Amino acid sequence: MACLREYLNQANQLLGTEYKEPKVIYKSKGSIAGSAVLNHWEIQLNITMLYENGKNFIDEVVPHELAHLITFQSYGKVKPHGKEWQYVMSEIMKKQPKVTHNFIFKRFEYVYICDCQEHYLSPIRHNKIRKNKTSYQCRKCGTILKLKNFV
Structure with missing residues (x-):
C-alpha cells in the first residue's frame, strides 16, 4: 500500500489531480500478475506472485496497474498498452513501460x-x-x- 500511495501522490502532483486511493483486491489464481478494473477504480493483484516475488512484484506491478487507472481517467477508453499508457508509465510513474512480467510462480x-x-x-x-x-x-x-498414466 505504501508503494501505491507513493505513485498515486506522484501522479497527483505531476498531473494536478486529486485521484483517490483505488481499492486493492488480492486474488490467488492464474498467471496474471495484476489487473486494473477501470470502471471501479480497483486494482487486483495476484497474492501468490506477490508472496513469491515480494518487492520486485510490488515495484513493477503496482505502478503498471495504477497507470491503467490513471490513463483511463485521463484519456478515456484507449488501447491498454498504447501511447497514452506508455506516457503515464514513463513520464508520470518514471518506470519503463513494460507490458509483460517475468515472475516465477508455482502452479500445478x-x-x-x-x-x-x-x-x-x-x-x-x-x-x-x-x-x-x-x-x-x-x-x-x-x-x-x-x-x-504414471506407473
Missing part, C-alpha cells in the same frame, strides 16, 4: 500426451476435460490429448 500442471509429445495443461483445462465439457488436440499432429 497436468501432463497430457498425444502421438508426438507431452503437453502441460492447467488445472482449469484438466477439469474441463474431466467433466466431459471439452477436449483438446495437438496443434502438430492433431490427435486428442490424453492424460498421461
Whole structure:
C-alpha cells in the first residue's frame, strides 16, 4: 500500500489531480500478475506472485496497474498498452513501460500426451476435460490429448 500511495501522490502532483486511493483486491489464481478494473477504480493483484516475488512484484506491478487507472481517467477508453499508457508509465510513474512480467510462480500442471509429445495443461483445462465439457488436440499432429498414466 505504501508503494501505491507513493505513485498515486506522484501522479497527483505531476498531473494536478486529486485521484483517490483505488481499492486493492488480492486474488490467488492464474498467471496474471495484476489487473486494473477501470470502471471501479480497483486494482487486483495476484497474492501468490506477490508472496513469491515480494518487492520486485510490488515495484513493477503496482505502478503498471495504477497507470491503467490513471490513463483511463485521463484519456478515456484507449488501447491498454498504447501511447497514452506508455506516457503515464514513463513520464508520470518514471518506470519503463513494460507490458509483460517475468515472475516465477508455482502452479500445478497436468501432463497430457498425444502421438508426438507431452503437453502441460492447467488445472482449469484438466477439469474441463474431466467433466466431459471439452477436449483438446495437438496443434502438430492433431490427435486428442490424453492424460498421461504414471506407473
